[in-house]
Amino acid sequence: MSVGLRAASGGAAAADSAAAALPAPWPVRMRDVVVRYPNGVTALDGVSLDLEPGEMVAVVGLSGSGKSSMIRTLNGLVPVTSGTVEVGGHDVTAARGRALRALRGEVGMIFQSFNLAGRASVLQNVLVGRVAHAPTWRTLLGAHTAQDRAVAYEALDRVGMLDRAWHRAAHLSGGQQQRVAIARALAQQPRAVLADEPVASLDPPTAHGVMSDLRRVNRELGITVVVNLHLLDLAREYGTRLIGLRAGQVVYDGAAADASDRVFEDIYGRSIRPDDVLGS
Amino acid sequence: MSAADVAAPVRPGRAGRPAPVPPRRPAGRWKAAAGWAAVLAVTALTLAPGIGVEVDLGAMARNWRNGADKIVALLQPDWSFFPRTVEPLLETLQMAVIATAVAGVVALPLSLWAARTTNPHRALRGTVRAVLNVVRAVPDLLYASVLVAMVGVGALPGILALVLFDVGIVVKLVSEQLEAADTGALEAARAAGGTQLQVNRSVAVPDMMPGFWNQLLYVLELNVRASSVLGLVGAGGMGLLIDAVRSFYRYDQLSLIILEILVVVLVLEAVSSAARRRLT
Amino acid sequence: MTAPAAPAATRPGRGAPPVGAVVPPPRPSRLALRALSAAVVVVVVAAFWSVDISWGRLADLPSEVVRYLWLMFSAPDWSALPEALRQTWRSVAMAWLGTVLGILVATPLSLLAARGHGPAPVRGALRLVFAVIRAVPEIIIAIVILSVTGLTPLTGALALAVNGVGTLGKWGYEAIEGIGRGPVEAVRAAGGSGAHVLRWGVWPEVLPAFGSFWLYRFEINVRSSAVLGLIGVGGIGDMLTSYTQYRQWSTVGVLLIVVVVVTVAIDAASGALRRRIMEGARARAVQP
Numbered sequence: 001m002s003v004g005l006r007a008a009s010g011g012a013a014a015a016d017s018a019a020a021a022l023p024a025p026w027p028v029r030m031r032d033v034v035v036r037y038p039n040g041v042t043a044l045d046g047v048s049l050d051l052e053p054g055e056m057v058a059v060v061g062l063s064g065s066g067k068s069s070m071i072r073t074l075n076g077l078v079p080v081t082s083g084t085v086e087v088g089g090h091d092v093t094a095a096r097g098r099a100l101r102a103l104r105g106e107v108g109m110i111f112q113s114f115n116l117a118g119r120a121s122v123l124q125n126v127l128v129g130r131v132a133h134a135p136t137w138r139t140l141l142g143a144h145t146a147q148d149r150a151v152a153y154e155a156l157d158r159v160g161m162l163d164r165a166w167h168r169a170a171h172l173s174g175g176q177q178q179r180v181a182i183a184r185a186l187a188q189q190p191r192a193v194l195a196d197e198p199v200a201s202l203d204p205p206t207a208h209g210v211m212s213d214l215r216r217v218n219r220e221l222g223i224t225v226v227v228n229l230h231l232l233d234l235a236r237e238y239g240t241r242l243i244g245l246r247a248g249q250v251v252y253d254g255a256a257a258d259a260s261d262r263v264f265e266d267i268y269g270r271s272i273r274p275d276d277v278l279g280s
Numbered sequence: 281m282s283a284a285d286v287a288a289p290v291r292p293g294r295a296g297r298p299a300p301v302p303p304r305r306p307a308g309r310w311k312a313a314a315g316w317a318a319v320l321a322v323t324a325l326t327l328a329p330g331i332g333v334e335v336d337l338g339a340m341a342r343n344w345r346n347g348a349d350k351i352v353a354l355l356q357p358d359w360s361f362f363p364r365t366v367e368p369l370l371e372t373l374q375m376a377v378i379a380t381a382v383a384g385v386v387a388l389p390l391s392l393w394a395a396r397t398t399n400p401h402r403a404l405r406g407t408v409r410a411v412l413n414v415v416r417a418v419p420d421l422l423y424a425s426v427l428v429a430m431v432g433v434g435a436l437p438g439i440l441a442l443v444l445f446d447v448g449i450v451v452k453l454v455s456e457q458l459e460a461a462d463t464g465a466l467e468a469a470r471a472a473g474g475t476q477l478q479v480n481r482s483v484a485v486p487d488m489m490p491g492f493w494n495q496l497l498y499v500l501e502l503n504v505r506a507s508s509v510l511g512l513v514g515a516g517g518m519g520l521l522i523d524a525v526r527s528f529y530r531y532d533q534l535s536l537i538i539l540e541i542l543v544v545v546l547v548l549e550a551v552s553s554a555a556r557r558r559l560t
Numbered sequence: 561m562t563a564p565a566a567p568a569a570t571r572p573g574r575g576a577p578p579v580g581a582v583v584p585p586p587r588p589s590r591l592a593l594r595a596l597s598a599a600v601v602v603v604v605v606a607a608f609w610s611v612d613i614s615w616g617r618l619a620d621l622p623s624e625v626v627r628y629l630w631l632m633f634s635a636p637d638w639s640a641l642p643e644a645l646r647q648t649w650r651s652v653a654m655a656w657l658g659t660v661l662g663i664l665v666a667t668p669l670s671l672l673a674a675r676g677h678g679p680a681p682v683r684g685a686l687r688l689v690f691a692v693i694r695a696v697p698e699i700i701i702a703i704v705i706l707s708v709t710g711l712t713p714l715t716g717a718l719a720l721a722v723n724g725v726g727t728l729g730k731w732g733y734e735a736i737e738g739i740g741r742g743p744v745e746a747v748r749a750a751g752g753s754g755a756h757v758l759r760w761g762v763w764p765e766v767l768p769a770f771g772s773f774w775l776y777r778f779e780i781n782v783r784s785s786a787v788l789g790l791i792g793v794g795g796i797g798d799m800l801t802s803y804t805q806y807r808q809w810s811t812v813g814v815l816l817i818v819v820v821v822v823t824v825a826i827d828a829a830s831g832a833l834r835r836r837i838m839e840g841a842r843a844r845a846v847q848p
Contacts (some may be wrong), residue, residue, distance in 0.1 A: 107471075111464060114464070115465045117483045131469060131479075136477055140478075154582050184472070327657065377603060381608075419787045425804050426804065430621070541700075
C-alpha cells in the first residue's frame with residue numbers, strides 16, 4: 001500500500017516528515033529535444049530543461065507553441081525526432097515496449113477532455129491507473145486484487161469522489177470527471193504527474209477546484225507536477241516555476257510568482273488580452 | 281416608366297434600375313441529369329427481351345386465375361397443420377439463438393482486431409477485414425447449401441452458415457462504431473502504461489458493449505428470419521416444411537407457416553426494441 | 561536500456577493494509593441486471609442442450625472444409641465462366657429491377673407514413689404493412705408471387721421489390737421525421753400547400769439520405785437475388801444449386817468466385833457513391 005497516500009490522509013502537516021518514506025519524486029531532464037511531425041511541422045525546436053523533483057511547473061504558451069507536444073514527449077506518447085528525454089534518470093527516447101510501459105506506469109497523465117471511458121463506472125476508470133502494475137490476465141478478467149481496489153478507493157477519496165465510485169463516468173459533470181481523471185493518475189502511485197490543459201474545458205470556480213487538487217498532489221505527496229496552461233493568472237497562482245514556450249522554443253524560465261505581465265507579453269509575442277486571464 | 285418596361289418578363293427595379301443579373305448557373309448540373317439518364321438506360325436494359333428479366337404479360341394473364349386461387353388459399357390458413365409446425369419452429373429458434381451466441385463470442389475479439397483505434401498493426405487489421413469482406417459477400421443460403429454437402433443435412437450446417445454471416449455483419453458494424461468513438465480514453469490508458477490488450481479490455485470494451493449488444497439483438501432478428509428458410513437447402517428448421525408444402529402447392533399450409541414466422545419475428549422485434557431502449 | 565527494472569524495483573511495497581483505510585460506498589444493487597443475464601444464459605444453454613445435433617460431426621468439420629475447398633478451388637473449371645457471367649447479369653438485372661420498382665412504390669408511401677404529412681389512420685396502416693413485409697423472408701414472398709408469374713426472373717424482381725417496400729418505406733419515413741422543422745415551416749410560412757411542403761421543404765432535405773438508402777437496398781438485393789435462384793427463378797443462384805446438387809465442385813468453385821467478386825465490386829462502387837452523396841449533403845449544409 002502506498003505510504004504516500006497514507007501520509008497524506010494525515011494532513012498537510014505530516015507531509016514533510018513523511019516525505020522521506022514516499023516513493024521518491026522524479027526529476028525531468030530534456031536535452032536539445034526536437035519534435036518534427038510527418039507533415040513537416042516542427043513542434044519543438046531544441047528544448048533543454050531540468051525540472052527538479054517535487055517542483056510544480058507551469059508551462060505556458062499560446063496554442064501551437066508546442067507545449068502539448070512537450071508534455072507528451074515526457075511519457076513517450078509523442079516520439080522525439082532528436083535529442084534526449086530522461087525522466088527519473090530513465091531514458092524515455094530509447095524505451096520501447098515493456099520498458100516504456102513500465103516508465104509510463106510511474107508517470108500519471110491528465111488531459112484537457114478528461115479522457116474517461118464514459119460508459120464504464122468511476123471505479124473502473126480509476127482502476128485503469130493500475131494496468132501497468134497488474135498482470136495482463138487480471139486486467140482481461142477484471143479480477144483486480146484487493147490491493148489495487150484499495151489504492152483506487154484511496155485515490156478517489158483524496159479527490160472527494162469516493163461516493164461516486166459506482167456511477168457511470170459520463171453521468172458526472174466536467175469538474176467531477178476531471179477529479180476522477182486525477183484519481184486515475186494517483187492510482188498509478190506516480191513519481192510525476194503531467195497535466196495537459198487540465199482546466200481548459202471547465203468554468204472558473206471548477207477550474208480553481210481542480211488546480212487546487214493538483215497543488216495538493218504536489219504539496220502533500222511531493223509528486224513532481226508539470227502542467228500546461230494558457231491562462232496567466234492560473235500559472236502565477238499555482239506554479240512554483242514558470243516555463244514559457246513560443247514556436248517550440250523556451251523563451252522564459254523562472255519563478256512563477258515573479259512573472260510580470262511583461263513576461264507573459266514576451267512569451268505570447270503580443271499584448272495581454274482579457275481572455276488570457278481566467279478570473280474567479 | 282414606359283409600357284414596354286412593364287411588359288418585360290422580369291420587372292425592372294424601381295427608378296429604372298437595371299434588372300439584377302443572376303450569376304451563371306454553376307456547371308456540373310448535367311451530372312444529375314446524366315445520372316438519371318443512366319438509371320433509365322440500365323432499367324430499360326434489364327427489361328430488354330433476351331438479355332434481361334423477361335416480362336411475359338401473356339403468361340401472366342393466363343396464370344392469373346391460378347394465382348387468384350393461390351391467393352384465396354393463402355387467405356384461409358389450414359389451422360389443423362399447426363401441430364406439425366411446432367417442432368420445426370422450435371428448431372428455427374434454437375438455430376437462431378445458438379448462432380447468435382456463437383457469433384457474439386467470435387465477433388467480440390475480432391471487432392477489436394478489425395478497428396484502427398484498437399489494433400495499430402495495419403497488416404493484421406487489413407487481413408481480418410479482407411477475409412470478412414469476402415465472408416460477407418456470400419449470402420447465408422449459399423453457405424448453407426455448400427455446408428449441407430460438407431456436414432450433412434440438419435441444423436448444424438444451418439447454424440454454421442448463420443454464424444459465418446453474423447460474424448461478418450457484427451464485426452463490420454462494431455469495428456466502425458469503435459473507429460467513430462472518441463480516442464481520448466484509449467490515449468489515457470496507454471499513458472498509464474497499459475499494453476494494447478489491457479487498453480482494449482479496460483477502456484474500449486466497456487464503451488463498446490451497449491453497441492455490441494445492440495448489434496447482437498439485430499443479428500438475432502435477422503437469424504430468426506433467415507433460419508426459417510435455410511431448410512430449403514436442407515439446413516434444418518421451418519424451411520424443410522416450406523419446401524414440402526411448396527411442392528404440394530398447399531398454399532393454405534404455407535399461409536399458416538408465414539403467419540407463425542410473422543408472429544415470432546414481430547414479437548422478437550418488440551422485445552428487442554424494448555431491450556434497446558434500456559441499453560442506451 | 562535498464563529503465564524497466566528500476567521503476568519496478570523501487571515501486572512501493574505491498575505491505576499490510578494501511579491504518580484507517582477508506583471505506584468504499586456499498587455497491588448498488590444490480591438485481592435487474594443479474595436476472596436479465598441469468599435469463600439470457602438459460603435461453604442459450606437450453607437451446608444448446610435441446611437442439612437435435614450430433615455435435616460430434618463438428619470434429620470432422622475442419623478436414624471436410626479443407627477437402628471441399630480443395631475440390632472447389634484447386635482446379636476450377638473455367639469453361640463455365642461465360643454462362644456464369646450471363647447468369648450473374650440476370651441476377652443483377654433482377655436486383656436492379658426489384659430496386660427500381662421498390663423505390664417507385666416505397667417513396668410515395670413513405671411520405672404518407674411520415675408523421676405530419678399523411679393522415680393518421682393511413683400512417684398506422686402503412687407502418688403495419690411495412691413491418692409485416694419486413695418480417696417475411698423474400699424467398700417466401702417469391703414462392704407466393706410465382707403462382708402468378710411462374711419460375712421467371714420477373715418473380716425474383718417482384719419479390720425483391722415487395723421486400724424493398726418494407727425496408728425503404730421504414731427508412732424513408734424515419735428520415736422524413738428526422739429533418740428539422742425549419743425548411744417545412746419556411747414553405748408553410750410562404751403560403752405553400754401540403755404538396756408544396758413536400759416538394760420544396762421535405763424533398764431537398766431527404767434526397768441525399770434517400771439516394772443512400774436506394775443504393776444500399778440495391779446492394780442487399782444483389783445478395784438476395786443470388787439466393788432467390790434456389791427456388792428456380794433463374795440467375796446465378798439457380799446455377800449454383802444445380803451444380804451443388806450434381807456435386808460438380810470445380811464448377812461450384814468458379815461460381816462462388818464470381819458471386820464474391822461481383823458482390824464485392826458492386827458493394828465498393830455503391831459504397832463510394834453513397835459516401836459521396838452523404839458528404840455532398842454535408843458540404844451543402846455547411847454553406848451559409
